[in-house]
Amino acid sequence: MRVLLLGGTTEASALAKTLKIAEIETVFSYAGRTKVPVAQPVPTRVGGFGGLAGLQDYLRAEKITHVVDATHPFAAQMSLNAHNACHSLAVPLLRLERPAWTPQSGDDWVTASDIEAACDALPVEPACVFLAIGRMHVDLFARKPQHHYLLRLVDAPAQPIALAHHTAVIARGPFNVFEDTQLLRDHNITHVVAKNAGGIGAVAKVEAARNLGLRMIMIARPELPDGLVAPDSATVMRWLAHSAERGV
């Protein structure tokens, strides 16, 4: 058995440790989005595969017997490529998908269908917005220059940020509620924009916004391909053990 673990999330890192302890041969894969990704306890590759064809070539060349897609729910292209490559080569694929966050009673929560809709959901009057969606889609919000944006980025931006009024903090999660509450208070935040990532690594800002009674604009997840989905690492390990018993 030789597992390709498509990573980049808290749950992927936890699963890598479990696979190491179980002595299951594993390759951990990062896209190479950040300068210094968290080190993993198993052999790690960094960078794209080169589209669907590149991934198919990789699976063959590396004799991968199983793929676990533990990428972020917004990494839709990677999940689509994994689905199509594994289907075409009859390689078993399982997606580790953490449950989405849901609003609780008393929340001031607006669901946006995508990042553009999240921008539309911001008020006309100037506000202080915690734009907690990372770096890749920040420029979309330039069409609402009246707001002051607080950004949280993993690495310092290489190019200038195209937002008239913004403050950037450089930090990588997982984050905690106490520090996120302090951050929202320190910056007089009135609105929080977030992707419905689910999981524990990014939930602190949701709880902090709830505690402070702030408007939460939550971006719904993109559609992902059908297929086997596991909610946690234990289910992944059972799937691998069952596959090994059946010799697939």
Ligand code: 3Y8
């Ligand atoms: C490169 C690997 C671990 C994984 C930790 C999780 C938790 C902390 C919270 C906020 C939201 C955001 C962002 C976020 C979180 C975890 C997890 C998660 C959100 C690293 C990592 C990589 C990335 C890529 C990066 C994106 C960006 C998104 C920042 C490592 C740290 C906003 C997603 O500069 C860039 O290009 C950054 C790009 C994709 C989204 C974006 O559009 O900017 N993640 N994040 C992975 C790779 O190369 O394959 O550097 O160590 C991983 C983690 N980020 O092992 O502990 O599990 O979700 N990541 C979001 O959820 O909205 C921050 O600030 O509250």
Ligand code: NAP
């Ligand atoms: P994406 O849009 O779905 O993927 C774009 C391309 O990046 C893919 O086609 C693939 O390139 C490459 N790629 C993505 N994930 C990869 C991986 N784990 N290993 C190797 N190549 C990968 O992905 P994304 O949203 O940019 O996310 C990139 C990484 O950041 C993923 O590991 C994801 O788990 C992590 N992450 C993303 C978010 C987010 O908000 N999107 C949040 C936290 C962590 P090729 O086509 O060349 O193979």
